[in-house]
Amino acid sequence: MVYPFLSHAIKLDFERLIGPVEKCGRALSRLDERLRRSPDLAEGFRIRSHFWEAHATSWLEGELVPMEDLVLHEAKTDVRLPTQELGRAHHFLQLRKRVDRHEQGWCLETASLMKLAGHGNDEIDSKPSRYETVDPEHDDHETWAALFADLDEVSKRTDALISGNIAEFDTGAKIQMSAQEQSRHNALDQWCQLQGMVAHYPPQLAAAILLDAWLSLIPIENQARLGRLMAADYLRTEICPNYLPLVAYGLYRSSFRWRRTDPLHTRLVMLLAGFEKGAEQGMEQLNRLAMAQDHMARACAGRRKNSRLPDFAALFIANPYVSIPMARKKLDVTAAAIDRMIEQMGPAMPRELTGRGRYRAWGIV
16 A cells, blocks of 8 residues: 555645644644743643543543543552553553653654564663562563573474474465565555655644554554654654643544545544644643642642641642552651641542542542
């Protein structure tokens, strides 16, 4: 399959695209500037944006994952048995955090995309989450096991060659597998070639073309979600350096749905509308976070100078999830002090996430 844009079979109608391109760029820049001017909210917004994207990505792929379950699963405090859908959403959450930790444009490299897809030699470039532990002995055991398995396979083939007992190979299956791999390589080469062709276009239009090509060609098998992650990194590189855009969240909230059978211009307009919707929804979520901050600030007004209540309120802005053990560790106070601060918060206290009476957690998600 050859992407139509590469074969020059379709010429873009810029008169039709200029309106969506302008509105999309304006929305992305507005949110980026708002985050630049709100450093007290930017970190909390950035952390929450990863959860919104993971939740929206699951929905776009036909899976239903409650946001609260995803937040609690990240904190390893599940209230119910995790599902496969939740595991896939959590995996994408880690991928997006990994891209966010890297410099702008890292996800646009072929080697980086292959690493995110789980192919090739992965680098140790990500620090574990504060809720995760790493078992180096387990990782080392798996590495050596895989290495010795390869050595055993080579030894068996060598013995068979020396003895003259060479098994017949299923050439048809190997040719078929080789053809399938070659098709994937060709699709990936097309997509890489497309990056250079769209470099002189407006960044939001270039990101839409690259995402449309990824969804059409699927250069890496079963990795359509990486295309949305790539588009977000492209937009971060060119337009909004202060945050990783909400591509999947915008497509999820948009009234349009991407279909391969639609004309190219229709698909591009839909993707641009999704980028714009993601920025608008991000602005709404930022306003919601600012309102929660103001509400808690009023609850903290008039307290003594040595009161820890303002610090307790700041935890809810910086983190989507706060439990009593977490607050005790961050503030270095007793559990009884946390209980008193919860009472002092009153109606300004964020909602409870677990629904439990014994182990409770609160958050703005």
